[in-house]
Amino acid sequence: FGLSVREMAAQWAVLALLAACMASAAKESVLNMCMDAKHHKTEPGPEEALHGQCVLWKDNACCTANTSTEAHQDQSYLYNFNWNHCGVMPEKCKQHFIQDTCLYECSPNLGPWIDQADTSWRRERILNVPLCKEDCELWWEDCQDAITCKENWHKGWNWTSGTNRCPRGFMCQPFKYVFPRPADLCEKIWSNSYKYTMEHRGSGRCIQMWFDPANGNPNVAVAKYYAQNGRDASPTPRAVLLLLLPAALLLWRGWYDGIA
Template identity: 40%
Template sequence: MSGFLLLTTVSVLGTNIILAQARLDSLKTVDDYMNICLDGEHQKSVPGPELGLVKELCSPWAERSCCSAATARGVHMDRRWLNFDWDHCKTLSPRCREYFLMDLCFYECSPNVGPWLVEDVRKIRNERFRDVPICKSDCENWWEACHDDYTCLDNWATGFDWSSGINTCPQGSSCRPFHQVYSNSSDFCQTLMGGSFRVADNEQDCFYLWFDPTYGNPNEAVARKKASEILNVTYKMVSHSSNHDSGNGAANTSGLTGMVLSAYFFHVLTLRL
């Protein structure tokens, strides 16, 4: 890399870091935290309705989404979204793939990660979320679905060889079942995406990767509570999330996602025939 190009790259990265931090420092109210999207390549600047998501696995976010319907379609149809190959060792099992699709929808579309955003300047984004409290039940279901699938790295956020433009296993690594790479479900969920998630035992103060939007968004109340704690202000419960207090809105992802995906792929096949 030439000296000029190196200086230019450093200058651009430095400017992006400053802008990212300034953006996060500007969050002064709970509503500020609730009306911001991750600053990434495919996310919108502020969340809003995306009715085109209704027929997608990203459907929980249709009423208020940080991704567009076009992005949701890309997540579903592109097996190497963001040039990332889940099948870097072996083809993922269908159930495991469902959970990675849910994770992608969450990453691209969730409007509730504001309180957990930190600067992370890369080619595809200027921010990431860190330590989002994922519900233990969701984590265990994800772990169960992928338990016997294969990977060569424990932390997918770092370590892959990107020289070909697509992630490949680094030289010297070996493909092993997930249950040999991670010690348990918590290790899996907290390590896999480089600390994006932390497992939370309390089912009332945690995020669901997927939920039934009929009952509203259970993650919103959790985000509002966290924003209130950051700002040291009194937490005000959001009434339309109260249906989730009894667990009615949390999806049983072991069965529900299968039905949603089946309906989705039937829809796609119908369009293609």
């Protein structure tokens, strides 16, 4: 195409520099984002009227006030999911599921673990979010005597009534038999949305479901750490595509000018 070796080397140098810049920008892009799911906002922002346990994210949230209110209902319109499918769930256990819902719906700090989803009601999900040891173990401790009939709550329910019911042949039994260890509960109940870790709250290496907003949101630093260093912190396909488009156009223009 008429390019000298020096010119071609310069082109490759520019390409390498752009690739490095794109990688850095991709890491930054996942630090403050909302997943593409059923009730999430397009972009995070302040929500002064968040309800109850979701108020932790009022300064920067991916959920609306209405979503936060519904997250506290035994059976809300969000997913028509009933916590009380095997009898009334104890209040101390329910608080953890409400907090789990608030984290999922409201947190803008889950970007490093956003993955593609293959369901009709959401295009993205979270996968293997490193949950702090205390959060997982307290969840299990407070729910061990609650009753359920299924290990994976994402799928396999009987929805003929419009809400989730136990499938035929599934027996209701205490959580401690369905989930013998804290890791079983945190990892299996939502199809590996969370990953049990030995990391502690305040370490900067695990996501906290519970925190004191007066001291700031500790998950901001956690997301930044994993975006920069974590094995599971690859940028999402959506973020990569958005970054690739302008870079590709720039490279094409430079190549075209070089041969014109």
